[in-house]
Amino acid sequence: MSMIAAFYGGKSILITGATGFMGKVLMEKLFRTSPDLKVIYILVRPKAGQTLQQRVFQILNSKLFEKVKEVCPNVHEKIRAIYADLNQNDFGISKEDMQELLSCTNIIFHCAATVRFDDTLRHAVQLNVTATQQLLLMASQMPKLEAFIHISTAFSNCNLKHIDEVIYPCPVEPKKIIDSLEWLDDAIIDEITPKLIGDRPNTYTYTKALGEMVVQQESGNMNIAIIRPSIVGATWQEPFPGWVDNLNGPSGLIIAAGKGFLRAIKATPMAVADLIPVDTVVNLTLAVGWYTAVHRPKSTLVYHCTSGNFNPCNWGKMGFQILATFEKIPLERAFRRPYADFTTNNFTTQYRNAVSHRAPAIIYDFYLRLTGRKPRMTKLMNRLLRTVSMMEYFVNQSWEWSTYNTEMLMSELSPEDQRVFNFDVRQLNWLEYIENYVLGVKKYLLKEDMAGIPEAKQHLKRLRNIHYLFNTALFLIAWRLLIARSQMARNVWFFIVSFCYKFLSYFRASSTLKV
C-alpha cells in the first residue's frame, strides 16, 4: 500500500491554479491514487464566458480525467469550485466560502501564477508575490493545516549559474516593492522595471524569486516547502504519455516548427534542455506534501525538480528528434517543410529571420492579397519571432541545480511509493519521450486526427516539389540577369556549356566504339 496515497485519504485539499496545466495533472493524480480523499477545493475565476461550473465540467470531461472517472465515479462531488480572483483583496472569496476553507483545509498546493514573460511588473507582483502573501495569511488561520506547498520555478534564480536548494535574497525586499507599486504610476513602474529585475530576463523569474522570499518571511510555524520545476513539458507516463494542453515552454515552438513557420532559432545545440515532464513534477509535489506534513522539517525545504543533473539532454538532440518525429508524424496543412537551423551568431540569426521567416511571410501575404484574402502571415510571423526572442535566454546557456533534498526524499520513500509517485528521471528515455510529446501536441493540443497522416505526408511532398521548383526558377533568373550584365559570367557560362558538350560528345563516341 502506498503511504503517500493513504496519507491523502480523508483529507481536504486546497489547490490554486487548478485550471492550469500543472494544476489539472495534480488533481487527476490525487483523485486517481487517493479516491477516498474528502474534498478538493479549487480557487477558480470565471473565464472566456464560462462559469466556474462550466470550467470544472470541461476539465472533468476531458480525456485527462477518463481514468479518474473509473476509479472515482463520484469525482464531481469531491471537487468544490470556489469563486476567487487572486488579483483582488481577499481574493473576492465570499464569507461563507472563506469560513469553510479556513476551518477545513488540511493541505494547500499553491500553483497559481502568471507565467507570462512579458507581464507588467505590477501584474506579476500582484499574482506571484502579493497573492502568495495573502494565501499564506489565510493559511496561518487554518487550524487543521498540515502542509503548504508552494510551486516556484527552477529559473527564479536564473541569474546564477549554480543554484542550490536555498532561498536566495533579492536586493529589494518584497514588502517594499509591494508598497511602492501601490502609489507609483504605470509609466514610472515601466521605467524602473529593468533596474529592479537586474540580470534576470523578465518580470516572471523576478517575481517568482520575490514570491519565495515572501514564503520564507511569512512561514511562521507552518510546515512549508517550495518546489522548483525547470521547463515543464507533456506527461511522460501518467495518466498516458504525451498529454499537454497549452502552448507554454517548448509546446508552442514545436507547433511552429512542425507547421514550418519556425525554421531557425538562436540556440546553443550543446546547452542542456532542462525539460521535466509534468507528471514527474506532480509526483514530487505529492511526495513533498506528504513528507512536509508527516516529518515536519524544521525549516522550509526547497526541492529542485530538474532533469539536467540526472539525465541530461541538449537542445540539439531535442531539435533533431522533434524533426525526426515530424518525418513520421507530420502536422496537417504545414506552411513549409519542417526544418531546423540552430545558430549561435547574431548576424546569422538576423539573416535567417529575414530570409527564412519574414520573406516567405511577405510573399504569402502578397499571394493572399492577390487572391482577395486578408493578409495575416506577417503579423503571425512577427508574433512568433517575438516569442522566440523571449525564449532565447533559456536555450543558450546551461544551469546546474543541486538536488540534495529531492534525492533525500527519494530515499525516504518506500519501494511502492517510489513506483506510484515516481520522480526519478534517470529512467526517462528522451527519444521516446520527445516522440510522445510531439504526438501529444498533435493529438491533444491541435486536435488533429491520426487518419490524416497520409494526406499530411502528401502535402509535405508537394511542398518539397514547390521548394525545388522555386529554387530552380530563382537560380535561373539570377543566372540570366548575371549573364546579361557580366562578361565574366558569360565566360563561365560558355566554359560550362562547352565542357558539357565535349563530355557528351566523348561519352557518345565511346559508347559507339563499344557497340
Ligand SMILES: CCCCCCCCCCCCCCCCCCCCCC(=O)SCCNC(=O)CCNC(=O)[C@H](O)C(C)(C)COP(=O)(O)OP(=O)(O)OC[C@H]1O[C@@H](n2cnc3c(N)ncnc32)[C@H](O)[C@@H]1OP(=O)(O)O
Ligand atoms: C529551428 C526550429 C526548431 C525545431 C525544434 C523546435 C523546438 C525546440 C526548441 C524549443 C525551445 C523551447 C524553449 C522553451 C524555453 C522556456 C523556458 C521557460 C523557462 C521558465 C519556465 C517557467 O518557469 S514558466 C512557464 C514558461 N512560461 C511560458 O512559456 C510563457 C511564455 N509565453 C508568454 O510569455 C507569452 O505567451 C508571449 C510569448 C509573450 C506571447 O504573448 P502574446 O501576447 O503575443 O500572445 P498570447 O500569449 O496572448 O497569445 C496570443 C496567441 O499566441 C498563441 N501563443 C502563445 N504562446 C505561444 C507560443 N509559445 N508559441 C506559439 N503560439 C503561442 C496563443 O495561443 C494565442 O493564440 P490566439 O490569439 O489564437 O488565442
Ligand SMILES: NC(=O)C1=CN([C@@H]2O[C@H](COP(=O)(O)OP(=O)(O)OC[C@H]3O[C@@H](n4cnc5c(N)ncnc54)[C@H](OP(=O)(O)O)[C@@H]3O)[C@@H](O)[C@H]2O)C=CC1
Ligand atoms: N509551465 C512551466 O513550464 C512551469 C511552471 N512553473 C510554475 O508552475 C505553476 C503552474 O504553472 P502552469 O500550470 O504551467 O501555469 P498555467 O498558466 O497553465 O496556470 C496558471 C494557473 O493560475 C491561475 N490564475 C492566474 N491568474 C489568476 C487569478 N487572477 N485568479 C485566479 N487564478 C489565477 C490560472 O487560472 P485561469 O485558468 O483562470 O487563467 C491557472 O489555473 C506556476 O506557479 C508556475 O510558475 C514552474 C516552472 C515551469
